[in-house]
Amino acid sequence: MPKHPDPSRRSERSRQAILAAARELVSEVGYAKVSIEAIAARAGVGKQTIYRWWRSRGAVVFDAFLALSEVDEGGGMALPDTGDIEADLKLVMRATVAEFADPAFEGPIRALNTEIISDPDLAAQYRERLAAPLDEAKKARLRSAQRAGQIAAGTDLDLALELLYAPLFQRWLHRSGPLTPEYADALVDLFLKAVRPA
Amino acid sequence: MPKHPDPSRRSERSRQAILAAARELVSEVGYAKVSIEAIAARAGVGKQTIYRWWRSRGAVVFDAFLALSEVDEGGGMALPDTGDIEADLKLVMRATVAEFADPAFEGPIRALNTEIISDPDLAAQYRERLAAPLDEAKKARLRSAQRAGQIAAGTDLDLALELLYAPLFQRWLHRSGPLTPEYADALVDLFLKAVRPA
Amino acid sequence: MPKHPDPSRRSERSRQAILAAARELVSEVGYAKVSIEAIAARAGVGKQTIYRWWRSRGAVVFDAFLALSEVDEGGGMALPDTGDIEADLKLVMRATVAEFADPAFEGPIRALNTEIISDPDLAAQYRERLAAPLDEAKKARLRSAQRAGQIAAGTDLDLALELLYAPLFQRWLHRSGPLTPEYADALVDLFLKAVRPA
Amino acid sequence: MPKHPDPSRRSERSRQAILAAARELVSEVGYAKVSIEAIAARAGVGKQTIYRWWRSRGAVVFDAFLALSEVDEGGGMALPDTGDIEADLKLVMRATVAEFADPAFEGPIRALNTEIISDPDLAAQYRERLAAPLDEAKKARLRSAQRAGQIAAGTDLDLALELLYAPLFQRWLHRSGPLTPEYADALVDLFLKAVRPA
DNA sequence: CGATAAACGAGACGGTACGTCTAGTCTTCCA
């Protein structure tokens, strides 16, 4: 029978120290070389305290970055809405392209995806805690465009979102082509053609 | 100065044994738990023989599956071309959806992507040896549709291909939604709207 | 400053539970594998309760067996005295030999000696609470033999006792020879030769 | 099936480093606190190299001291033989008493006995490699005394040896009395009385 | 055709990290 520790007695101080140590180590030595041993040492924490609350090294690091992202965005979050869906989307997609090109994001995001791919549990957490809020914000903008008659009324917004973002994501993940502002623009153009009202 | 072994003296018997052992072990215990030690033992081979010819565990396993795929497809490969681009694409996309759902492919493909994400070298090999031929076949079909006036003349086929496949790939990778024949159809419909002639 | 708990408030129920748990665990898994953790869990007691009242794991287990032995023998205890010192000693030594051969005694006694060797404190307790009463009984019988003129008047009884028992003990401890009734007899013969009146 | 490593490939350098480290650590921190981890670190050796060649921590430390003792004594070894068995034995026993009192020997010998008590394997090694040669030398002296008519012809020399040494050993092990030159003399007197010719 | 040099199987080596276990301390909560 597996022991279930009592979360009410959990040390918040240790939890924070562990997440901070994980973040630091990832950016210092890279995700692949971060060990639970090193996190524990850096955090001034017994290894058991990590094993008690996380299933795996992946889960710790994942949590560390998720916590970071959740803090960053907080609750409210919205895409620009000038009324011009094309301009707004190009702005956003160019920003996204730039973000993916940022070496500081590169490592952690790739690490995140590495974990997500083969761990359905972490994938679910990722969707719920990170992707879902972002997607909702994006869909809000698309809905606004729908109301403005710029996007067809019956469009499946989940599918539309994939159409817009997945090409960019895949190109980045597989390094199968350059990520430029022009690419972002071309993608938006094609996307808008696909979803415009008949 | 790093020693460069002479490929002409390489033992083909050992090479085959290693790749076979790698494949077997991946399907038996899962990619993450396959070790070079285990591959060597299973193949009846010294560890050094693996280190001599491959850079990393990822490279071995990658090679093992690449070799498998390359054998499967051989040289020629073409998508169906009945003249009806919509019907042809839906057929292909439904088949792709089914393939991704196959548990036998699931594991290895996820493992492959795990390696690719953080190893640019393997990513390049993947593109050249696996993705490129497939993409070429797909682009050939799209060109045929272009000639038939079903797809706009100026369309960037690389981008178009991403528009068609990336949404499916991302949904599978992140498990962010169901992969059904209906999904395949909806994706093709949206895609064709995006690339149809003005 | 070390806290000295008030013995008057000590929970007798906990004490008994701890000693019982210690005894059970020793006979179940062997002395070397008994941990304070396991004793506390088995006794349904907090670890601190053990640390409060005992100095070490050895002290707990030692106490557990000492308590047991003290109960067994009670107060009165005497060697047989038929007037024939040779016959009486051979009887006693043969019994002792048999006791050492008993597998049920083997483990605990070896464990006891392990602790005693390197912990002077436990050694002192052992002498006072276990060895002294036994030795006193044995010396009583020797004194009786002295009075009967079977043992020299000036004999140092402490040394005599060592002469009689230490060879047997050492042979058992080091497993340096067989422990048989014949051995007991031979030992008694030699002993009596050493201590007989001039 | 337990793996049996090939002794011919064993690194003598590592073996020596391990034994030396073990000896150093025992005298620095005491036997009880010596860990395999520490020995490996001190010796500049992987832990596996220790586990490959020794069964337990006890076995390593044991070997370390046994190796030391074996070197010390070399092959030849004999007790003094002036023709006066009483004088010779008193000399030897006084020396033995002094040796046991030496704090530098105290620790290691107690540690040795701790291991021996509960590990029959080590006990056997101890008898063969350490005790047997010493006992043989002692028995040689007793045989010489037998030939000189100072000890009864039929005496069982193994038993006699125990009679002579076990009391001293037990008193030291259990700290049950003072170890003085006078004690040594008294012991020899009693011993000689036991074994003298009828 | 015999030497000679490479790749080979095997596996010991110094190491790192694993995940588990226990020590001994500290904290919380209950009776």
Next chain:
DNA sequence: TGGAAGACTAGACGTACCGTCTCGTTTATCG
């Protein structure tokens, strides 16, 4: 307010692999 419960820091346990490094043993050209 003492004691059960158990989370905490610390660190050893024994195992699994890492990548490197000898060892002999094939093999396979070349002199």
